[in-house]
Amino acid sequence: MIAYIIRRIGGSIIVLIGISIITFALAYLVPANPARAIVGPHASEALVLKVEQQLGLNEPLPVRYIHYMENLVHGNLGTSYVLDQPVTTLIGQRVGATAQLAVTAWIAELLIGIPIGIISALYDRKALDHVVSILALVGISLPVFFVGLELMYWVGFKLDWLPVGGTGGFNFVILPALTYGITGAAYYARLLKSSMIDVMNSDYIRTARAKGASPNRVIFRHALRNAIIPVLTYGGIDIASLFGGVVVIEDVFGYSGIGQLTVQAINNLDVPVIMGTVLFAALFVVLFNLLVDVLYGIIDPRITYS
Amino acid sequence: MSTLLEVSGVTTSFKTANGFLPAIEDVSFTIKKGETLGIVGESGCGKSVTSLSIMQLLTANGKIERGSIRFNGRELVGLKDNEMRKVRGNDIAMIFQEPMTSLNPVHKIGRQIGESLRIHKGYGKAQARAKAIELLKLVGIPRAEEIVDEYPHRLSGGMRQRVMIAIAMACNPQLLIADEPTTALDVTIQAQILDLMRKLKAELDMSIMLITHDLGVVAEMCDRVVVMYAGKVVEQGNVKDIFRNPSHPYTVGLLSSIPRLEGRQERLSSIPGNVPSLELMPAGCRFASRCPHATQRCVTEEPSLLPVSGEHDARCWLMDEKGVAV
Ligand SMILES: Nc1ncnc2c1ncn2[C@@H]1O[C@H](COP(=O)(O)OP(=O)(O)OP(=O)(O)O)[C@@H](O)[C@H]1O
């Protein structure tokens, strides 16, 4: 198990290096010139050249990449072209807010999606399943910004229970997380429903019932743990992508997280920040992938690490 | 011997694409205390539906429409689920055909064996585990102290079926329903499992309802036998009587298709034709399309169970012609 994790971490580093090369190349190979983007369209060619020199943009791409990686190893992600601050500082400022939103949003999805999945599996094709499925369908079809704005209006403004937007304590997280929960839960519900139906028809559930187990015991002790296994992979990808930032929701709620930073950086061709945020997001994808694989082994004893 | 289980006039139907159709009809038999009753018949004859009706473990699309199932004189049909749950795994236990898939892959063996003790007997965790080890030894599993903490995927099919038997034995049930417990196993393992069941039956003083395709198994294990065809009981009686004097042409067919070669196992399939489907159940004798003795009467009129001798009955017009009392 330990050996497996070490091997996986080694593999992950290679993946991250690959991602860094691709992002680096893509960021600098776009036809737009970052130096031109900084000085503006009307600045003189000389100024552009000067800025290029300052940023080291006149060197060949591979050399620049090597420089970048040297700095990266020392924990230096470079300095934002636009905001003139170290990228690590920019990410560091937002990482707490993003993590808080990511985890809360993910839990909101699970809290809404898992019960819906269970109910619609147990009442498959009965009235309750139809009601719940329609609700889930509505949830999945509504645009994120619409749900966000409605919540903002009703809960934040009319009822005045929670802040309408901004970044701060946990109060500021609830509405954006709920928005994500409502719009994202249906996918979990659907995945869980189909695996739950399979599991409930399995022989070992019949065995459990033949022992005289109550419906609750059958569902929660026997079925759920088996049914959740296929949902795990999606859960890992989902929370990883949440750590990469939730652009639309951050935008609607004026929440300053990684997503906002990324979008600004892309608009400004602020390559160091783009690189930083992409690598940050990739790191979480890799991390949660590993975590999911380890969890698989814990939940399902049939899986062995070799 | 007093009666343990009395099944009378049970009809169980399933909702299908073609409506609500009976899978078993008017099924009646009894199991006495300490007796092993065999239920035989080809695939699809309703053997599993019969056992699942007794346990009330039918899938949601199935329902016992008519009839009575009395266990120790107590009516089980119509019992509330929480009452029926106290019977399942406690008074009546069941093992299934598929040992490979009948155990929960994410629970340890010990937990699965101890579960019914925790449900029915109020055992604590440690107590249930200790008893699980005892039960593993009882069913002949070596290294019981280690196996109790293993997961099912580490065990072979034969071992898993032993574990299933241990689960069934946990609460000392009065009736064990075994639905083709050896069909999925190798011949040698089959013999071991049957030996084990015989041993446990003697030790624990229970009755067994043994469902099988294999009349050889019936001859070895059972006191009495019920032959089912297309959802109906077509012949029943003592094993001796049935083997000596098989009276329903279907039973005759089954008997002649027992593989003679030592150790060769086959499904009973040498009677030409197929069991009619639920949708196309004939009006007369259900076996008529495959019966070498079928007459016009057989096609139009369905025979009832007619006595052959003593406690031996057969659902066939031939019994009528033979002039045995109707
Ligand atoms: N859940 C169900 N839904 C619909 N029809 C069913 C269901 N279970 C059984 N049946 C039908 O009932 C009939 C009897 O099935 P059953 O499983 O009892 O046969 P069996 O005698 O146990 O056969 P086998 O030897 O293959 O186990 C079959 O025609 C089958 O199609």
Ligand code: SF4
């Ligand atoms: S009733 Fe007729 S068709 Fe049916 S088994 Fe007897 S002889 Fe054959």
Ligand SMILES: [Mg+2]
């Ligand atoms: Mg069956």
